Amino acid sequence: MPEKFTIEDLKSILRECAGEDEGVDLDSHILDTEFEELGYESLAIFETTSRIEREYGISLGDDALNEASTPRALLDIVNARLLSVA
Amino acid sequence: MxxxxxxxxxxxxxxxxxxxxxxxxxxxxxxxxxxxxxxxxxxxxxxxxxxxxxxxxxxxxxxxxxxxxxxxxxxxxxxxxxxxxxxxxxxxxxxxxxxxxxxxxxxxxxxxxxxxxxxxxxxxxxxxxxxxxxxxxxxxxxxxxxxxxxxxxxxxxxxxxxxxxxxxxxxxxxxxxxxxxxxxxxxxxxxxxxxxxxxxxxxxxxxxxxxxxxxxxxxxxxxxxxxxxxxxxxxxxxxxxxxxxxxxxxxxxxxRGAHIHAIVSGFAGRCNAYHMTGLKADGREMAEAIRVAMAEARVNPEDIDYINAHGSGTKQNDRHETAAFKRSLGDQAYRIPVSSIKSMIGHSLGAIGAIEVAASVLALEHDVLPPTANLHTPDPECDLDYIPVTAREQDTDTVLTVASGFGGFQSAMVLTAPGKDHA
Amino acid sequence: MTPSAVVTGIGVTAPNGLGTKDYWAATLDGTSGIGRLTRFDPSGYPAQLAGEVPGFVAKEHLPSRLLPQTDHMTRLALVTADWALADAGVKPDQLDGYDMSVVTASSAGGFEFGERELQALWSKGSKYVSAYQSFAWFYAVNTGQISIRNGMQGPSAALVSDHAGGLDAIGQARRQIRKGTPLAVTGGVDGSLSSYGWISHLSSGQISTATDPDRAYLPFDASASGYVPGEGGALFVLEDEAAARQRGAEIYGRIAGYASTFDPRPGTGRPPALKRAITLALDDAGVTPGDVDVVFADAVAVPELDRQEADAINEVFGPRGVPVTAPKTMTGRLYAGAAPLDVAAALLAIRDSVLPPTVHSDPYPDYQLDLVTGTRGGPVRTALVVARGHGGFNSAVVVRSAR
Structure with a gap:
């Protein structure tokens, strides 16, 4: 299991689970951009987080998801879970 | 003709x-x-x-x-x-x-x-x-x-x-x-x-x-x-x-001398063209369906005695729907009793819209409005009369029933007691 | 006066042609798109031939955001709708959303998508089921996705009646136009060429097990032994005629008549209801059998059903009384997409004054049909399209020239 979940990991999962909005460049500085602004609505986030949970063997919980409105927030939550599992 | x-x-x-x-x-x-x-x-x-x-x-x-x-x-x-x-x-x-x-x-x-x-x-x-x-x-x-x-x-x-x-x-x-x-x-x-x-x-x-x-x-x-x-x-x-x-x-x-339970006096459907599962908070398309159904039934908001709501119990639906009632019925939305029978029998997807028509017809016939069970602490954003917990007796001649579905579908039907139609 | 509904745009994705132009050229040329299945390995199954849409690369046509959440047939449908709108010269973003409806037909939903999620659930567990399963598989998916992609908010629906559904959708779209919605996208694009879809097809007992693509699907032939399933279909822009003329739209033809009936329960001894669907559709169009220039047959290629269809046609038109054709011999049967593709062929036949052929079939004389076995010229003003669905669904549409 990788010890850290990076923005690159997240981008690759996002692309696979939800594609990429035409007006958005995921390779620009997106860490603090709201998922909604990146073109990802709740379904895209459910699909993405459920993939992260399965691939990394962690559980993110409903409340965590409500709070993770940006990539940085989601990375923080995932990495905190990874630490607590390890 | x-x-x-x-x-x-x-x-x-x-x-x-x-x-x-x-x-x-x-x-x-x-x-x-x-x-x-x-x-x-x-x-x-x-x-x-x-x-x-x-x-x-x-x-x-x-x-x-x-x-x-x-x-x-x-x-x-x-x-x-x-x-x-x-x-x-x-x-x-x-x-x-x-x-x-x-x-x-x-x-x-x-x-x-x-x-x-x-x-x-x-x-x-x-x-x-x-x-x-x-x-x-x-x-x-x-x-x-x-x-x-x-x-x-x-x-x-x-x-x-x-x-x-x-x-x-x-x-x-x-x-x-x-x-x-x-x-x-x-x-x-x-x-x-x-x-x-x-x-x-x-x-x-x-x-x-x-x-x-x-x-x-x-x-x-x-x-x-x-x-x-x-x-x-x-x-x-x-x-x-x-x-x-x-x-x-x-x-x-x-x-043939049949007993008539109710007249289906109006129906309309619209789509939100927004999201396969999501709803905009404004209730615009459901409101439009309600308006068109009422026009077909030739009734005004003042004539509606009861609304059988979609009321699925998700955060977004119940707000969306409340907004749709206010948008289509104006101030009358605060007067008209509303309830969701999904509080009692759950959400049976493609069946429930018809089951709710049945409940609406029975409400017309018996002059009893089924309640919304389990409603004890109203959401401040849902501020209508949702008939909490206990059924209510009330003369009822005209009922509105609505439904909302994945794919963006929004539908509304008006049912009228026989002899009470506004035609 | 009841508003008339006319077709102003056609989109086609068919096994013998991606896009209307390729489909129609192949069809007039008698080129079949039936071949050995490539979407999964069919070696272990008694039937191995199908009509697959060639050369379709979804990401060339659709934004990547839509791909993870759509079944193959929904992708085909979205692109087919785009093409129909472009053909009609309609820009949906310039119209009021409530003035546009979507009515499509489906037979089994996004079946391949659903199969994948069933496998995820049962082989790995519920957490592996996609967030998109809740709508990607269900029957309304194409209507919903087309509505969202094009901002169409008018009264919309999905109809399901197996192979007959495509005509029922067109009938419902026409109803909405008559009730006041100026424009509707309608028809059907379908497909379930996945392993589970395939064994479901096989369970109908009507699938041809022949291995030679030229001998596999032979409706109205003495050697008829079932049909070949396919994918694809057609979608149309249907408009209120007055509005279409006002904007100077090119009109392919009018949906002049529609009717649908259901067969009696087996064992009652009552006659099948197909003939009644045909006569009701002709009545609805205000035409007589003599006005009809060609019949696009349902053509199941199961002897008993071919016999029933031939009898119904002969009872209405007389023996060899009307040219009958089944261009679906070049595509296979496309379920909810089948009849819309025939409606497209009928409209193009009207435009080009030509009757598309039925390929490979050697007409069995007992059926007494004038089967169009080679492309035939001749004015076409009125065409009848017939479709039937498993269990007893019969639907018929009359398409007429609007000139």
């Missing part, structure tokens, strides 16, 4: 906690809930383990072993409720031209119980990428095409007019009734057996709603898990069942 009007002359219902119209109505007016931990299979692996299940024995309704094998559970519901509706209507099918009898059945997910079972058998529980046809049922095709449900209903009642399934997600049930009304009004049929059926309490359906966290995880309190309009609501509870009606051209019904 005056327009051809549509009467409801027969009703059949299978609902959780209420098989047949009398038991269904008793459950609703007593404000009891039929939600419980899933018993159809072991729900342990799922996030939401609650459902409103119908205790339905097809053999008790005269279905033979071959019919039971051939028909998916949703088809069995459809056939039994269609028979109840026809029997109750007093219609002697041998006296009508079968070519003038149409069938319009709403279902969101069709024969999915059978589809999942046959998938498991033919794939050895998913072990095989290529399924083995030798392990699938001979009648698999009946599950593959949900229109087989329509065929079963048509055979059961002897209809030979137009027959189709309307599958508009969770508005299917009310849309199928609306579709049937169109057939009568335009003259394609004199009688339509119309309604909705779904049997979605299956592992795949639980899993797909788990995946979008649409169903409530309140597993420790199943009886109080469905909480439309309550501040503590956190998702809907799956249900199952069916309601079917005999729709009949009014003069045809009067000509």
């Amino acid at each position: 005056s327009r051809r009007e549509v009467a409801i002359t027969g009703i059949g219902v299978i609902s959780p906690g209420g098989i047949g119209v009398p038991d269904f109505w008793r459950l609703l007016t007593e404000g009891r809930t039929a939600t419980r931990l899933v018993t159809h299979f072991d729900p342990a692996p799922f996030r939401s383990r609650i459902a409103a299940e119908a205790d339905f024995d097809p053999a008790a309704f005269g279905l033979g072993p071959q019919e039971i094998r051939r028909m998916d559970r949703a088809a069995q519901f459809g056939v039994v409720t269609a028979r109840e509706a026809v029997t109750g209507s007093g219609l002697d099918m041998s006296t009508v031209d079968p070519g003038r009898v149409a069938v319009s059945v709403g279902s969101a997910i069709g024969a999915s119980v059978g589809l999942e079972e046959e998938y498991r058998a033919a794939s050895d529980d998913g072990r095989l990428d290529l399924l083995d046809e030798n392990y699938a049922a001979k009648h698999l095709y009946n599950y593959f095409v949900p229109s087989s449900i329509v065929a079963e209903v048509a055979w059961a009642v002897g209809a030979e007019g137009h027959a189709a399934m309307i599958s508009d997600g969770c508005t299917s049930g009310v849309d199928a009734v609306g579709y049937g009304c169109d057939l009568i009004r335009e003259g394609s049929a004199d009688i339509v057996i119309a309604g909705g059926t779904d049997a979605p309490i299956t592992p795949i359906t639980l899993a797909c709603f788990d995946a979008i966290k649409a169903t409530t995880p309140r597993n420790d309190d199943p009886e109080h898990a469905s909480r439309p309009f309550d501040a503590s609501r956190n998702g809907f509870v799956l249900g199952e069942g069916a309601a079917m009606f005999v729709l009949e051209e009014v003069e045809h019904a009067r000509g």
Whole structure:
């Protein structure tokens, strides 16, 4: 299991689970951009987080998801879970 | 020439906690809930383990072993409720031209119980990428095409007019009734057996709603898990069942001295064109459907005595819907009692719209409004009169029922007591 | 006066041609798109031929955001709708959303998508089921996705009646136009060429097990032994005629008549209801059998059903009384997409004054049909399209020239 979940990991999962909005460049500085602004609505986030949970063997919980409105927030939550599992 | 009007002359219902119209109505007016931990299979692996299940024995309704094998559970519901509706209507099918009898059945997910079972058998529980046809049922095709449900209903009642399934997600049930009304009004049929059926309490359906966290995880309190309009609501509870009606051209019904339960005086559907599952907070498209349905029924907000809400108990739905009522009914929205029977019988997808038509018709007939169970702490954003907990007696001549479905469908129907229509 | 509904745009995705132009050229040329299945390995199954849409690369046509949430047939449908709108010269973003409806037909939903999620559930567990399963598989998916992609908010629906559904959808779209919605996208694009879909097809007992693509699907032939399933279909822009003329739209033809009936329950001894669907559709269109220039047959290629269809046609038109054709011999049967593709062929036949052929079939004389076995010229003003669905669904549409 990788010890850290990076923005690159997240981008690759996002692309696979939800594609990429035409007006958005995921390779620009997106860490603090709201998922909604990146073109990802709740379904895209459910699909993405459920993939992260399965691939990394962690559980993110409903409340965590409500709070993770940006990539940085989601990375923080995932990495905190990874630490607590390890 | 005056327009051809549509009467409801027969009703059949299978609902959780209420098989047949009398038991269904008793459950609703007593404000009891039929939600419980899933018993159809072991729900342990799922996030939401609650459902409103119908205790339905097809053999008790005269279905033979071959019919039971051939028909998916949703088809069995459809056939039994269609028979109840026809029997109750007093219609002697041998006296009508079968070519003038149409069938319009709403279902969101069709024969999915059978589809999942046959998938498991033919794939050895998913072990095989290529399924083995030798392990699938001979009648698999009946599950593959949900229109087989329509065929079963048509055979059961002897209809030979137009027959189709309307599958508009969770508005299917009310849309199928609306579709049937169109057939009568335009003259394609004199009688339509119309309604909705779904049997979605299956592992795949639980899993797909788990995946979008649409169903409530309140597993420790199943009886109080469905909480439309309550501040503590956190998702809907799956249900199952069916309601079917005999729709009949009014003069045809009067000509044979039939009892008319209600007149379907208006119907309209719109789409939000926004999202497959999401709703905008403003309720704009549902409001438009309500406005058009009221215009067709020639009623004003002042005339509406009761609203049977979609009220699924998800955060977004109940706000969306409240906004739609205010947008379409103005200040009258605060006067009109509203309730969600999903608080008691859960959300049976393509069936519930028709079951809610049944509840609306019974409210008209009995002058009793079913309550919203489990509503103790109203959401400040849902600030209408939702008839909390206890049924209410009230003179009722005109009812609005609405539905909202995945795919963006928004539908509204106006039902009027016979002799009280505003035409 | 009841508004008339006309077709102003056609989109086609068919096994013998991606896009209307390729489909029609192949069809007039008698080129079949039936071949050995490539979407999964069919070696272990008794039937191995199908009509697959060639050369369709979804990401060339659709944004990547839509791909993870759509079944193959929904992708085909979205692109087919785009093409129909472009053909009609309609820009949906310039119209009021409530003035546009979507009415499509489906037979079995996004079946391949659903199969994948069933496998995820049963082989791995419920947490592996996609967030998109809740709508990607259900029957209303194409209507919903087309509505969202094009901002169409008018009264919309999905109809399901097996192979007959495509005509029922067109009938419902016409109803909405008559009730006041100026424009509707309608028809059907369908497909379930996955392993579970395949064994479901096989369970109908009507699938040809022949291995030679030229001998597999032979409706109205003495050696008829079932049909070949396919994928694809057609979608149309249907408009209120007055509005279409006002904007100077090119009109392919009018949906002049529609009717649908259901067969009696087996064992009652009552006659099949197909003939009644045909006569009701002709009546609805205000035409007589003599006005009809060609019949696009349902053509199941199951002897008993071919016999029933031939009888119905002969009872209405007289023996060899009307040219009958089944260009679906070049595509296979496309379920909810089948009849819309025939409606497209009928409209193009009207435009080009030509009758597309039925390939490979050697007409069985007993059926007494004038089967169009080679492309035939001749004015076409009125065409009848017939479709039937498993269990007893019969639907018929009359398409007429609007000139």
